[in-house]
Amino acid sequence: MSAMVDVGPNADRSPQPGTGVEVGLFKEAMTRFPSGVTIVTTRDEEGRPHGFTASAFSSVSADPPMILTCLDKTARCHDAFLAAQRFSLAFLRPEHWDLARRFASKVEDKFDATFTTDPYGLARLPDALAYLVCEMEQQVPAGDHTILIGRVISVTLGEGDPAVFYSRNLRHLRDLQR
Numbered sequence: 001m002s003a004m005v006d007v008g009p010n011a012d013r014s015p016q017p018g019t020g021v022e023v024g025l026f027k028e029a030m031t032r033f034p035s036g037v038t039i040v041t042t043r044d045e046e047g048r049p050h051g052f053t054a055s056a057f058s059s060v061s062a063d064p065p066m067i068l069t070c071l072d073k074t075a076r077c078h079d080a081f082l083a084a085q086r087f088s089l090a091f092l093r094p095e096h097w098d099l100a101r102r103f104a105s106k107v108e109d110k111f112d113a114t115f116t117t118d119p120y121g122l123a124r125l126p127d128a129l130a131y132l133v134c135e136m137e138q139q140v141p142a143g144d145h146t147i148l149i150g151r152v153i154s155v156t157l158g159e160g161d162p163a164v165f166y167s168r169n170l171r172h173l174r175d176l177q178r
């Protein structure tokens with residue numbers, strides 16, 4: 001027989017079935033899921049780059065290669081991504097924490113000389129752990145986010161350790177070991 005594991009005093013603040021889950025509790029649960037960190041970029045019709053830090057990433061399909069990321073509908077870059085034919089994702093390393101914070105902020109110009117331009121005209125982070133270019137395949141409205149599904153048309157591999165987002169902090173893999 002399987003048993004529910006009680007993980008602390010806040011373990012079950014769920015209301016009765018059918019009455020919904022408190023947003024704060026849901027967010028708290030999400031902090032317990034470690035993920036990698038990416039910077040997602042695109043460019044608009046005028047050629048201006050747009051980008052945001054995203055931990056919401058998943059591989060979707062191997063053949064054809066497809067991935068997804070989720071973008072908050074209130075993000076300033078949301079409309080640029082909705083109109084985009086292509087977008088890119090860079091998998092970050094711990095050396096990129098400042099960049100991760102900048103792309104999660106509301107600063108006007110997030111891009112600097114760290115970035116180069118790839119053959120598709122997208123801003124590329126040259127020393128990313130991996131760099132993917134995607135054709136926009138599907139955009140799925142989902143609650144307060146839009147799921148961007150991309151077909152991967154280019155992959156560049158880098159070297160190093162991954163940046164990890166866990167318990168509301170950017171971390172090194174070794175920080176996760178107890």
Ligand SMILES: Cc1cc2nc3c(=O)[nH]c(=O)nc-3n(C[C@H](O)[C@H](O)[C@H](O)COP(=O)(O)O)c2cc1C
Nearest residue numbers: 052053054055056070071072075076077104105165
């Ligand atoms: C580690 C980390 C992960 C994040 N993941 C996401 C994400 O997956 N989706 C999202 O929409 N925003 C995410 N954010 C917040 C966005 O990066 C932030 O709201 C960004 O400024 C939005 O872009 P804007 O300047 O165009 O509004 C994350 C922030 C951090 C620090």
